[in-house]
Amino acid sequence: MKANANPIRRLLAIRGMGQVLTVSLGLVVLCLVFSYINPLFLSSRNLHNLSRQIVPILLVGVSQSYVLITGNIDLSIGSVLGMSCMISATFMTKGVNPWLSVIVTLICCLIIGFLNGFLVARCKLPPFIATLGTMTIARGIAQIANNNYNTDSIGEAAATFREIFYYTRFFGLYSPVWIAFIVWLFFNFILSRTRTGRHIYAVGSNIEASRLSGVNVNRTVIFAYLVSAFCAGIVGLMTTATNGMGAMDAGNMYEMYAVAASVIGGVSTLGGQGILLGTVIGAAIWSVLQNGLQFASAPVAIRNIVIGAIVIISVLLDIIIRSGRWHFRQRKPS
Amino acid sequence: MSEFIVEMEHIDKAFPGVQALDDVSFSLRPGEVMALLGENGAGKSTLMKVLGGVYQRDSGTIRVFNNEVGDLTPNMAQELGIAMIHQELNMCTQLSVAENIFLGREITKNGVLSNREMRKHSREVLDRLKINIDPETIVGDISVSKQQMVEIAKALSANARILIMDEPTSALTAKEIDDLFDIIRLLKSEGCGIVYISHRLEELQHIVDRITIMRDGKFIYSMDYADTTMDTIIENMVGREIKEKFPHVECRRGKKIFEVRNLNAGRMARDINFELYDGEIVGLAGLMGAGRTEITRAIFGVDPSESGDIIVDGKKIQIFKAEDAIRSGIVLAPEDRKRDGLCTKLSVRENIALPNLDLLCNLLGIVNRRREREMVKRMVENFSVKLTGPEMIAGNLSGGNQQKVVVGKWLARDSRVVMFDEPTRGIDVAAKVEIYHLMNKLKQDGIGVLFVSSEMPEVLGMADRIIVVCDGRITGELPRCEATQTRILEYAMKFESKSERLAV
Numbered sequence: 001m002k003a004n005a006n007p008i009r010r011l012l013a014i015r016g017m018g019q020v021l022t023v024s025l026g027l028v029v030l031c032l033v034f035s036y037i038n039p040l041f042l043s044s045r046n047l048h049n050l051s052r053q054i055v056p057i058l059l060v061g062v063s064q065s066y067v068l069i070t071g072n073i074d075l076s077i078g079s080v081l082g083m084s085c086m087i088s089a090t091f092m093t094k095g096v097n098p099w100l101s102v103i104v105t106l107i108c109c110l111i112i113g114f115l116n117g118f119l120v121a122r123c124k125l126p127p128f129i130a131t132l133g134t135m136t137i138a139r140g141i142a143q144i145a146n147n148n149y150n151t152d153s154i155g156e157a158a159a160t161f162r163e164i165f166y167y168t169r170f171f172g173l174y175s176p177v178w179i180a181f182i183v184w185l186f187f188n189f190i191l192s193r194t195r196t197g198r199h200i201y202a203v204g205s206n207i208e209a210s211r212l213s214g215v216n217v218n219r220t221v222i223f224a225y226l227v228s229a230f231c232a233g234i235v236g237l238m239t240t241a242t243n244g245m246g247a248m249d250a251g252n253m254y255e256m257y258a259v260a261a262s263v264i265g266g267v268s269t270l271g272g273q274g275i276l277l278g279t280v281i282g283a284a285i286w287s288v289l290q291n292g293l294q295f296a297s298a299p300v301a302i303r304n305i306v307i308g309a310i311v312i313i314s315v316l317l318d319i320i321i322r323s324g325r326w327h328f329r330q331r332k333p334s
Numbered sequence: 335m336s337e338f339i340v341e342m343e344h345i346d347k348a349f350p351g352v353q354a355l356d357d358v359s360f361s362l363r364p365g366e367v368m369a370l371l372g373e374n375g376a377g378k379s380t381l382m383k384v385l386g387g388v389y390q391r392d393s394g395t396i397r398v399f400n401n402e403v404g405d406l407t408p409n410m411a412q413e414l415g416i417a418m419i420h421q422e423l424n425m426c427t428q429l430s431v432a433e434n435i436f437l438g439r440e441i442t443k444n445g446v447l448s449n450r451e452m453r454k455h456s457r458e459v460l461d462r463l464k465i466n467i468d469p470e471t472i473v474g475d476i477s478v479s480k481q482q483m484v485e486i487a488k489a490l491s492a493n494a495r496i497l498i499m500d501e502p503t504s505a506l507t508a509k510e511i512d513d514l515f516d517i518i519r520l521l522k523s524e525g526c527g528i529v530y531i532s533h534r535l536e537e538l539q540h541i542v543d544r545i546t547i548m549r550d551g552k553f554i555y556s557m558d559y560a561d562t563t564m565d566t567i568i569e570n571m572v573g574r575e576i577k578e579k580f581p582h583v584e585c586r587r588g589k590k591i592f593e594v595r596n597l598n599a600g601r602m603a604r605d606i607n608f609e610l611y612d613g614e615i616v617g618l619a620g621l622m623g624a625g626r627t628e629i630t631r632a633i634f635g636v637d638p639s640e641s642g643d644i645i646v647d648g649k650k651i652q653i654f655k656a657e658d659a660i661r662s663g664i665v666l667a668p669e670d671r672k673r674d675g676l677c678t679k680l681s682v683r684e685n686i687a688l689p690n691l692d693l694l695c696n697l698l699g700i701v702n703r704r705r706e707r708e709m710v711k712r713m714v715e716n717f718s719v720k721l722t723g724p725e726m727i728a729g730n731l732s733g734g735n736q737q738k739v740v741v742g743k744w745l746a747r748d749s750r751v752v753m754f755d756e757p758t759r760g761i762d763v764a765a766k767v768e769i770y771h772l773m774n775k776l777k778q779d780g781i782g783v784l785f786v787s788s789e790m791p792e793v794l795g796m797a798d799r800i801i802v803v804c805d806g807r808i809t810g811e812l813p814r815c816e817a818t819q820t821r822i823l824e825y826a827m828k829f830e831s832k833s834e835r836l837a838v
Contacts, residue, residue, distance in 0.1 A: 015430075015472070193447055195440045198429075202437055205426035212388070212424055213488075214409045214438035272428040 016275040019266035023281045030285060034292030041295045050291050051173065055180040056081075056235045058283035060254050061261030062187055063228035065279045068262050069191075070224045071204040071271025072120055072127035077232045077258050079138035080109050081251025084236020086145040089246025092154040093146075098161040106233045112138050113229025117222030135255070143248050151246035165241030176238050183234060187227060188276040200224055204271030260311045261286050269315065285310070338397075339364050339527050340385065340496055345394035347380060354380045355391075358553045360546060362496065362527040367518060367541050369559070370531045372548035373571055373790075378531050379421065381548070382498045385529075386418035387411035398496070414496075417489030421500040423481050427474030432456040434473050435488045459491045463517050479510040486517060497521065498529045503537060515541050533621050534829050535564060547571055572790065572819045580795025581767060583774045587798075588612030590648075591782040592664075592751045597642030599632035602806040606632075606642070610751060610782035615773055617797030618786040620826045625806035626786040627669055630753045634666040635659045646750055660689060663750035667740045667757060669786070671733070675740040678729030682721055683710045685728045686743045693747060713742040717772060734765020741772060752776055754785040758792060770796055790819045804828050 011017055034041045060077050067074040084105050091101035112134055119130035154162070168175040191197035199220040202210040211217050232251070239250045259269070265282025267274025289310065293303040340362040347355040355377050362368050370378045383389045385396065387406035396403050398414050411418070425434050432453045441448045441455075456469035465483045473481060482502060489497055503511050518528060518541050530542065538545070538559060545562065547554040547570045554570050592610040597603060602625035610616055618626050631637040633644060635653040643650055644664075651662045659665070668674035676685055687694055687706050694706050710724045717738045721731060728739060737757060744752060754773070758766040773796065776783050787793050793800055800817050802810040802825035810825030 015428075194445055195442050195447060198433065198437075198440055198447060201429060202426045202433075205428040206424065209424035209426050209434075210437065212408050212420075214412060272426065 014275070016266055016273065016278060020275065020278045020281055023265060023278065023285065027281055027285050027288065030288050030292065034288065034295060037292075038295045041292055046291070046295070048174065050287060051177050053291060054283050054287040055176045056238065056254070057257055057261050057286050058180050058280060059183060059231045059235045060251075060258035061265070061279040061283045062184060062276060063231040064255065064258035065262040065265075065267045065274060065276055066187070066191070066200065066224040066227045067127075068259070068267050068269055069204045069271060069274055070200050070221050071207065072221065072224070073131065073259070073269070074116060074225060074228045075128065075131040075255045076112060076116060076135040076138055077228060078251040078254035078256075079135045079142065080112050080229050080232040081236040081239065081254055082142040082248060083112070083138045083145075084109050084233040085239045085250040086142040086151070086246040086248055088237055089151040089154050089240045090145045092158045092161070092240075093151045093246075095157065098154075098158045102161070102237060105237065106230065108141075109229045109233030109236070110226055113226040114222060116229070117218075117225035120225070121218040121221035142250075146246065146248075148248075150248055153244050154240065154246075162241045162244060165238050179234065179238070183231060184276060184280065187231070190227075191276060196220065196223055201272055204273075206272075257286065260307070263311060264314045337363055339399055341395075341397040342381070342385065343395050343397075345381065345384060345396070346392045347384060347389060348392055352551075354551050355384070356551045358394075358548065358551070360553070361556075362529060363544075364495070364527050365522050365525045366543040367522060367528045367530050369538050369542040369545045370529055370548065371535075371545055371567060371571055372554075376548040376571075377551040378548055379500055380551075382418065382500060382529060382531065385411070385496075386416055386498060388418070412492055412494075415492075415494050416496045416498070417492060417494035418498040419482070419485045419489065419500065419502060423478065423485065425473045425481055425484065428472065430470050430472055431460075431467055431476070431484050431487075432469035434484060435459065435469070435491050437488075439492060455491060456487070459487045463487055463490070463520070464513075465517075479506045482506065482510075482514070483517075486514075490521075494526070496527050496529075498531075500531045501533070502530070503532060503534060511537070533827060535567060535827055536829065568820055568823055572823055580792065581770050581774060582795060583778065585613035585777055585798075587614050588780065591646070591780075593643075593645040594633060595643040595645065597629070597632060597639055597644070599628065599637055599639035599642075600806075602628035603632045603639070604806045606808060608801055608808065608811075610784060612780045612782070613777055614798040615777050615783045615785065615796055617793040617800045618784060618803060619788075619790070619793045619800055619822050620803035622788060624803045624826065626803050627755055628806070629803065630666055630755050630784070630786060633659070634664060634753065636666075660747075663748060664753070665689075665744035665749045665751070666753045667737070667744065667755065669755035669759070671736050671740055672729070676728045676736060678727070680728060681725045682714070682719070682728050682731070682739055683707075683724040685739055686710050686713055686746060689743055690746050709746050713739075713746055716745075717742050718768070732765065733761035734768060737761060737765070737769055738772070741769075745776075749781060751782040751784065754783070756787060757785055758787070758789070766792075790822060793817075793822065794819065802826050805830065 040046060060081065063077050064074060087108055088101050088105040091104065092098055116131050116134050119125045120127045164175055165179070166176060170178055191200060199210065199215050202215055203217050203220045207217060236251065240246055261282040262274065262279050263269060263282065264285050265274065265278030265280065267278060286307065289307050290303060293306060338361045340360070342358070342360040345355050345358045358377065358381055360381060370382070372378050380389065384391045387408045387410055390405045396406070398416065403410070403414065426437065429437070435456045436452045441451050453469045460467055460469065463483065463486065465487060467476060467480055467484065473484060502514060506514060521528060532538070542559045544556065544558050545567065546556040547567065549571060589612050590609055591612055594606055594608055597606040606629055618629070620626050628637065632639045633653070635655045635658055644653055645651070646662050646664065651658070653659045653662070672678055677688065683706065686709065687701070690709065691701065694701050694709065696702060707724070713719070714721065714724065719735050719738045719742065721735065728736060731739065741752070757769050761769070773783055773785065785796070794817055798814050800812045800822060801808055802812070802822055804826050809828040812821060
């Protein structure tokens with residue numbers, strides 16, 4: 001009965017790991033193809049670039065994965081990102097202490113996250129509608145923050161802020177990569193090792209069974225939306241640091257990129273399934289495709305078509321695998 | 335001190351339009367298995383859901399372990415040691431066995447899940463029940479029967495002393511039922527009280543100590559199993575007087591219209607053979623979940639069938655989808671009007687036109703408004719549907735009138751066979767009689783009528799011939815003159831004997 005004798009078997013015993021390994025293989029193949037087309041793809045400069053491109057996709061991927069695993073969806077991620085960018089930048093240009101700005105900004109994001117969770121869990125709004133509404137609201141707040149203008153440069157006072165959220169390197173990696181890594185590690189721990197995380201899977205798997213087992217379903221869903229908004233807020237801050245200013249349309253369409261990263265990484269849109277390691281791979285595939293197609297001198301339009309197709313194919317595979325297994329189970333004589 | 339661990343007295347519970355429980359009393363001793371018996375809709379599950387905290391009672395008292403409890407919630411019931419295994423399994427299929435067993439009661443250490451400990455406890459419980467499942471298996475990957483066992487393990491790991499099982503054997507094989515009975519005997523010897531709801535009366539002798547019979551939301555009687563006979567049980571389950579009037583019309587049986595040969599469609603429609611003749615109404619009787627709906631759906635082509643021939647007017651026809659059935663003149667008025675029968679947000683006109691658009695449209699697919707109006711007018715008048723006008727929204731009609739529209743939309747074309755699934759469910763007595771008249775009219779017009787009904791008096795009152803289904807098979811056929819409630823129920827509970835070890 002002891003399964004921990006063989007390390008590979010132990011690895012595969014982790015739920016969802018099989019799919020993650022399959023997708024990782026796809027990632028390796030992609031990297032090989034792109035480096036064959038253009039050897040510069042694997043240059044240290046491009047790899048640094050790539051690592052920084054992955055960060056925002058990974059973090060919004062964590063956002064969306066949390067919500068998707070509960071069986072819901074969050075369309076407000078991109079707008080919350082934009083809102084975070086504009087609010088923080090506006091404060092900083094007005095001379096507010098950057099760290100105070102960061103805290104206030106994150107609180108604003110969490111309010112939107114709570115609203116999402118409350119509307120979906122307590123008011124029983126369809127998540128698509130509820131977060132479509134907050135998506136528009138958050139974008140409106142981003143626009144209103146600086147009277148419908150992008151902000152000026154956040155200036156010298158925020159230099160440390162920019163250092164930490166964009167420039168600095170530790171051990172050869174840019175700080176956003178470290179931030180993303182820490183955030184990911186933290187939320188991965190919550191999801192895989194704590195009671196709340198377990199409840200997130202349970203609610204997404206069978207909400208009625210969870211309720212009858214005494215799980216606080218509403219609190220669980222609200223928590224997932226809070227995580228979602230928090231991560232989106234962090235990316236917003238990084239965007240401010242990167243650009244040195246606030247842009248009203250920051251994060252446009254990122255909720256969809258987030259769905260893509262999650263789904264490619266094996267998070268099911270039907271809930272209850274997926275791990276955050278998969279989201280990392282999903283985000284990496286997304287970024288490698290963007291970056292590699294650029295290196296292969298593919299026009300933007302082609303890039304979009306390829307990436308769109310990849311998203312559809314991965315979800316299609318997910319559905320086929322699921323329904324295939326289901327049929328198999330049905331036919332099995334009981 | 336009382337000898338009972340559960341006492342429920344004078345429990346009332348009403349749902350909109352139905353008195354589900356009417357002054358019901360119930361008691362359970364430690365270490366006994368109590369069978370709760372009754373027909374569909376007798377209120378068995380409702381009563382147990384009140385005890386399990388899923389529903390709140392309207393009035394009455396509940397005492398558990400001699401303490402009076404107020405309004406229960408699922409959580410409170412769990413804490414009191416009441417565990418309920420629902421008829422439909424409630425498992426998180428993507429989680430593992432151990433995770434399901436501890437769902438809502440996870441063991442943590444400094445906020446971190448102690449998976450190892452939970453696995454260990456799960457294994458202990460499973461071992462105690464002699465269930466051979468690895469706690470790390472994903473629940474969705476194990477058979478339904480094993481899932482049932484996991485539910486029991488989950489109940490026990492929460493230290494349940496009162497276990498409610500609602501139809502636990504419906505999905506199990508003979509071997510698994512024997513295993514389940516072993517578990518029940520084990521729990522009994524440990525002093526747990528078990529409430530056992532089942533339609534399979536032949537199982538009772540193996541485990542049951544006492545029985546309680548309910549009918550129409552009322553308590554009928556309770557007694558020791560040893561002091562009763564199967565006949566008295568069935569009589570008391572059925573024994574209601576027939577109140578409704580059934581306008582039966584005698585017709586001469588004409589030629590054969592419709593024939594089903596060796597139809598197989600999944601587990602719930604196995605080797606189905608029957609015929610319909612001109613001038614007769616055939617009732618399809620059976621218990622809930624016996625496969626009646628599945629049979630009609632397979633004939634209509636909405637569910638795939640593995641094999642079988644369908645013959646209309648002597649001509650064999652191929653049905654792959656509902657469209658094929660409709661073209662051949664076979665139509666179905668489904669069980670759930672609001673979900674399957676009507677587009678409730680569309681008007682009566684649009685609903686009636688929907689399946690007939692092929693007749694109403696020209697080659698370009700443009701609807702001929704004049705013909706549509708005429709068709710709707712004809713149907714509304716023929717069936718005397720009461721409405722303010724053809725533009726009335728279908729969802730706003732009364733149940734009986736909705737049913738007329740469901741039927742009417744099919745009769746606007748020349749149908750040969752009409753299948754009704756529970757045509758009078760949820761409509762009042764007067765409307766029922768109108769639906770019966772409608773069925774008689776079809777019969778007189780030489781259209782084959784097959785109707786599924788759970789209401790015995792209705793089947794007995796309206797059908798010229800009754801086909802009884804049990805567990806996906808036809809177990810009996812009775813002509814009108816020979817049919818009685820008792821005989822139908824006998825056939826309806828003629829399960830393939832599953833318990834091998836203790837054959838009846």
